[in-house]
Amino acid sequence: MPPFLTLTDLDKSFGEQTVLEDLSLEVAEGEVLVLLGPSGSGKTTLLRMIAGFERPDAGTIVVAGEEVTSEPPEKRNFGMVFQHYALFPHLSVEQNVAFGLESRRVPKDEIHRRVAELLPLVDLEGFEKRRVHEISGGQQQRVALARALAPDPRLLLLDEPLSNLDPTLRERTRRQLRRAIQQIGITALWVTHEQEEAFDVGDRVALLNEGRLEQVGSPEELYLEPRSRFVASFVGRASSLPGVMADDGRVLIGDNRFRGRGVRWPGVASGSFAPGDEVELMLRPQGLSLADRAAGEALEGTVLDRRYAGEATYYLIELEIGGELLVAALPDSSRVGARVAVVPRPEVSPARIFGRPRGDGS
Amino acid sequence: MRPEARRIAGYGVAALLTWLVGYPLLITLMEALGLPRGLSLEHFAEFARRPDEWQALWRSLWISAASVALAGAVGIPLAFVFARTEFPGRRILGALVALPVALPPLVGVIAFLFLYGESGFVSRGLQSLLGLEQAPWRLSGPAAILLVHAYSMYVYFYLFTRAGLARLDVAMLEASASLGAGRVATLFRVTLPLLTPALVGASLLTFMTSLASFSAPYIFGGGFRVMTTQIVASKLNGELSMAQVETVTLAILAFLGLWAMRRVDPGRSVVVGGTRGVAPSRRVLRRPLVKAGAATLGWGLALLLLLPHLTLLLISFVPPGTWTVEALPPVLDTSNYESLISTPERLRPVVNSVWMAIAATVGAVVLGLAAARLSLKLRGRLGGALETLLSIPWAVPGTVFAISLATAFSVNAPAMGRVVLVGTPWILPLAYLVRSLPLTGRSSLAGLRQLDPAVEEASASLGAGRWRTWRRVTLPLLRPAVAAGASLAFITALGDFVTSIVLYTYDTRPISIEILSSLRLQETGVAAVYGVLLMAVSATAFLVWGREERI
Numbered sequence: 001m002p003p004f005l006t007l008t009d010l011d012k013s014f015g016e017q018t019v020l021e022d023l024s025l026e027v028a029e030g031e032v033l034v035l036l037g038p039s040g041s042g043k044t045t046l047l048r049m050i051a052g053f054e055r056p057d058a059g060t061i062v063v064a065g066e067e068v069t070s071e072p073p074e075k076r077n078f079g080m081v082f083q084h085y086a087l088f089p090h091l092s093v094e095q096n097v098a099f100g101l102e103s104r105r106v107p108k109d110e111i112h113r114r115v116a117e118l119l120p121l122v123d124l125e126g127f128e129k130r131r132v133h134e135i136s137g138g139q140q141q142r143v144a145l146a147r148a149l150a151p152d153p154r155l156l157l158l159d160e161p162l163s164n165l166d167p168t169l170r171e172r173t174r175r176q177l178r179r180a181i182q183q184i185g186i187t188a189l190w191v192t193h194e195q196e197e198a199f200d201v202g203d204r205v206a207l208l209n210e211g212r213l214e215q216v217g218s219p220e221e222l223y224l225e226p227r228s229r230f231v232a233s234f235v236g237r238a239s240s241l242p243g244v245m246a247d248d249g250r251v252l253i254g255d256n257r258f259r260g261r262g263v264r265w266p267g268v269a270s271g272s273f274a275p276g277d278e279v280e281l282m283l284r285p286q287g288l289s290l291a292d293r294a295a296g297e298a299l300e301g302t303v304l305d306r307r308y309a310g311e312a313t314y315y316l317i318e319l320e321i322g323g324e325l326l327v328a329a330l331p332d333s334s335r336v337g338a339r340v341a342v343v344p345r346p347e348v349s350p351a352r353i354f355g356r357p358r359g360d361g362s
Numbered sequence: 363m364r365p366e367a368r369r370i371a372g373y374g375v376a377a378l379l380t381w382l383v384g385y386p387l388l389i390t391l392m393e394a395l396g397l398p399r400g401l402s403l404e405h406f407a408e409f410a411r412r413p414d415e416w417q418a419l420w421r422s423l424w425i426s427a428a429s430v431a432l433a434g435a436v437g438i439p440l441a442f443v444f445a446r447t448e449f450p451g452r453r454i455l456g457a458l459v460a461l462p463v464a465l466p467p468l469v470g471v472i473a474f475l476f477l478y479g480e481s482g483f484v485s486r487g488l489q490s491l492l493g494l495e496q497a498p499w500r501l502s503g504p505a506a507i508l509l510v511h512a513y514s515m516y517v518y519f520y521l522f523t524r525a526g527l528a529r530l531d532v533a534m535l536e537a538s539a540s541l542g543a544g545r546v547a548t549l550f551r552v553t554l555p556l557l558t559p560a561l562v563g564a565s566l567l568t569f570m571t572s573l574a575s576f577s578a579p580y581i582f583g584g585g586f587r588v589m590t591t592q593i594v595a596s597k598l599n600g601e602l603s604m605a606q607v608e609t610v611t612l613a614i615l616a617f618l619g620l621w622a623m624r625r626v627d628p629g630r631s632v633v634v635g636g637t638r639g640v641a642p643s644r645r646v647l648r649r650p651l652v653k654a655g656a657a658t659l660g661w662g663l664a665l666l667l668l669l670p671h672l673t674l675l676l677i678s679f680v681p682p683g684t685w686t687v688e689a690l691p692p693v694l695d696t697s698n699y700e701s702l703i704s705t706p707e708r709l710r711p712v713v714n715s716v717w718m719a720i721a722a723t724v725g726a727v728v729l730g731l732a733a734a735r736l737s738l739k740l741r742g743r744l745g746g747a748l749e750t751l752l753s754i755p756w757a758v759p760g761t762v763f764a765i766s767l768a769t770a771f772s773v774n775a776p777a778m779g780r781v782v783l784v785g786t787p788w789i790l791p792l793a794y795l796v797r798s799l800p801l802t803g804r805s806s807l808a809g810l811r812q813l814d815p816a817v818e819e820a821s822a823s824l825g826a827g828r829w830r831t832w833r834r835v836t837l838p839l840l841r842p843a844v845a846a847g848a849s850l851a852f853i854t855a856l857g858d859f860v861t862s863i864v865l866y867t868y869d870t871r872p873i874s875i876e877i878l879s880s881l882r883l884q885e886t887g888v889a890a891v892y893g894v895l896l897m898a899v900s901a902t903a904f905l906v907w908g909r910e911e912r913i
């Protein structure tokens with residue numbers, strides 16, 4: 001099946017600043033793809049380009065086999081949920097939802113029917129006549145969704161739809177949005193900078209960094225097989241240590257690693273490295289465990305801090321060779337101030353080996 | 363709109379505004395410098411040689427400075443009373459005391475004349491009370507001008523101070539109190555310093571308004587000439603070059619004022635520290651005596667301020683020739699109103715003023731809205747230029763504009779962008795339009811700045827084209843701001859006197875000019891009817907403005 005939405009080699013600059021570079025992406029029909037990335041990485045710009053509010057400097061946008069790159073937004077038939085909702089303050093809930101249908105000259109009774117069908121979907125029955133400033137933030141959010149969905153768009157675009165809600169409301173609204181999107185089965189692009197939200201709502205997640213796509217894949221892929229150190233550090237918790245490739249495929253870490261000695265740490269290489277290459281090890285807390293004494297290949301250190309987090313207890317270890325590691329272990333594994341040894345648990349989560357950019361010394 | 367199309371539209375509107383706003387001023391400057399015959403400072407040298415010119419300049423400056431002091435002395439305490447205490451009738455009085463700013467200056471001036479003038483109520487009353495041969499005083503000269511200025515311009519101090527006080531965070535006052543400062547110390551060490559930007563803004567505004575003031579010096583000045591009246595006198599004497607030099611001088615003073623205003627920017631600097639706190643609550647006066655005292659003071663003051671207008675209303679019911687030596691008018695009826703309605707010649711100025719004001723307002727709204735929209739969309743140099751062009755007429759005294767328009771549009775040279783408009787019915791609406799541009803332009807800018815651009819994008823993403831978005835989303839959301847600007851523009855145009863006196867023709871004479879000639883003909887009753895008419899319309903429009911733009 002050909003992809004429903006295809007972005008090819010999109011570029012965008014504002015003046016001197018390059019905001020998106022060589023960006024290509026495919027989204028399947030009915031898929032919910034999350035655009036995840038830190039602030040300023042270009043998520044909103046990409047979404048606005050797809051919606052038609054920004055024109056790419058180069059590249060094409062194709063939807064259902066039709067190129068829309070320079071179509072005006074009103075011709076694209078995409079629904080958009082704005083970060084601050086952008087509800088029409090002078091219209092009622094009902095009129096907001098009906099707006100897109102009226103633009104398309106849908107007959108009155110048909111509009112009525114459609115509004116009556118949508119409001120229950122977003123739990124807003126009985127709010128038809130309210131002004132939009134007379135309802136809560138979460139309700140406004142759902143009006144925004146209903147309004148975007150009303151004209152039956154081909155594609156739904158959501159820009160940080162939950163960022164304006166307080167945390168308690170956020171999770172519930174997230175569930176409601178996800179349910180509504182699934183019920184309709186619409187293809188959706190959802191922008192967020194929160195990894196947990198991304199993993200929760202996305203069939204796939206596209207990770208954006210400084211205008212480039214770092215990796216696109218399912219949440220599991222991103223977590224377990226990060227393709228760059230940026231992905232590894234942005235998705236989930238990870239510590240990093242500098243090292244040098246040894247000739248057995250492991251990584252030498254420690255003060256005397258350049259002399260071929262030091263601790264040898266096993267890891268999965270992303271890319272091909274030759275012995276002697278300077279690399280970086282990314283270690284997940286679950287891929288490490290604590291031992292009493294140095295037994296074989298282990299890093300020694302002192303427990304700096306210990307934080308109980310329900311499903312695991314996190315220990316922050318200050319290493320003797322310098323640097324810090326975050327280790328997940330049982331609550332009674334150690335205490336603050338104790339000397340411990342950290343050993344690898346590659347069977348749970350292997351360390352990943354990435355190249356180190358030049359000039360980024362340890 | 364496509365970016366290229368928008369740029370072209372931007373340049374088009376900028377060119378139109380330059381032609382209307384900047385070009386006449388430039389031509390006046392050039393003619394004052396002897397161009398196109400040959401560059402010379404001859405006219406300026408002549409200006410410098412004449413002592414009466416220096417005298418007028420000096421008088422303009424000191425009258426303005428004194429007006430600031432007097433207006434501040436009335437407006438600031440009044441604002442504190444209304445912002446900080448609660449007494450019966452506070453709300454309605456608080457709105458009423460701001461009213462003089464909306465009334466046409468000429469109306470205020472004649473109302474004063476009827477109340478405190480030689481044959482006004484107060485002097486007649488005193489005369490008969492004390493058995494005097496003559497009126498106890500003559501309302502003329504600098505004292506009379508200052509009285510009128512203080513009376514109408516205290517409103518700036520009142521409004522600015524109230525706005526400043528409303529934005530003051532109560533936590534700051536509490537912090538001061540918790541640090542051991544008493545009431546007085548807090549007032550002088552916290553409140554007033556924080557109000558300084560507002561007060562400086564009000565001072566500059568008063569200074570500039572008073573520099574531009576024409577009605578009061580014209581009616582009360584007599585031989586006491588300030589720059590504005592000097593200019594009009596030169597023009598009427600046929601000394602056009604001298605009028606131009608005087609105009610340029612006054613314009614320079616005004617631009618200096620504008621420059622100073624820009625540096626202070628009272629609108630924004632009043633907010634301290636970014637986040638807005640809670641304004642201090644009003645003190646509810648509990649002791650009955652204090653409460654009655656405050657109420658009496660408030661009502662007394664308001665009555666004093668509104669008395670001239672009540673007088674105007676009363677005079678409008680005095681039939682011609684019936685009030686001679688009595689202290690109070692012996693007969694009251696509606697004959698003045700009837701004569702206005704039944705005499706086409708008397709109705710004519712009303713019709714003139716109304717159609718010209720409507721035309722000017724519509725033009726100013728359309729042009730102001732277009733320029734504001736383009737200014738915000740384009741940003742950059744062009745956007746900035748549009749915004750500046752919109753605000754220039756606000757700083758330029760009406761007299762300066764009138765002389766500039768009279769200079770620029772009395773010559774037919776289409777290639778130079780000059781056509782003869784002086785003497786046609788179009789010059790006054792055009793002059794009104796230009797003078798109203800800052801009102802409509804600034805309110806459009808304010809409205810557009812508050813508009814979330816995402817709302818228009820939301821409309822587009824819902825399939826609405828540009829026209830539908832404009833009609834269904836943008837315009838309804840801008841309506842309050844536009845209505846506010848339009849009502850102020852309409853008031854200004856309807857009651858205009860300064861530009862009219864330079865540019866009117868007999869056929870297009872507006873109400874203000876008719877008031878003047880009625881006064882000359884001793885038809886005070888008719889003059890009062892016109893005044894009441896202007897007052898009623900202006901107050902209505904002001905209430906519309908107040909409803910849309912809450913202070």
Ligand SMILES: Nc1ncnc2c1ncn2[C@@H]1O[C@H](COP(=O)(O)OP(=O)(O)OP(=O)(O)O)[C@@H](O)[C@H]1O
Nearest residue numbers: 014017019037038039040041042043044045046193
């Ligand atoms: N209209 C514009 N003009 C100039 N620069 C812009 C414009 N829009 C965005 N940028 C710049 O482009 C970069 C990316 O912005 P964008 O809003 O796409 O980031 P984002 O990933 O959505 O960030 P956030 O999570 O903060 O919303 C930023 O550095 C921003 O300053």
Ligand SMILES: [Mg+2]
Nearest residue numbers: 043044045160
């Ligand atoms: Mg964003």
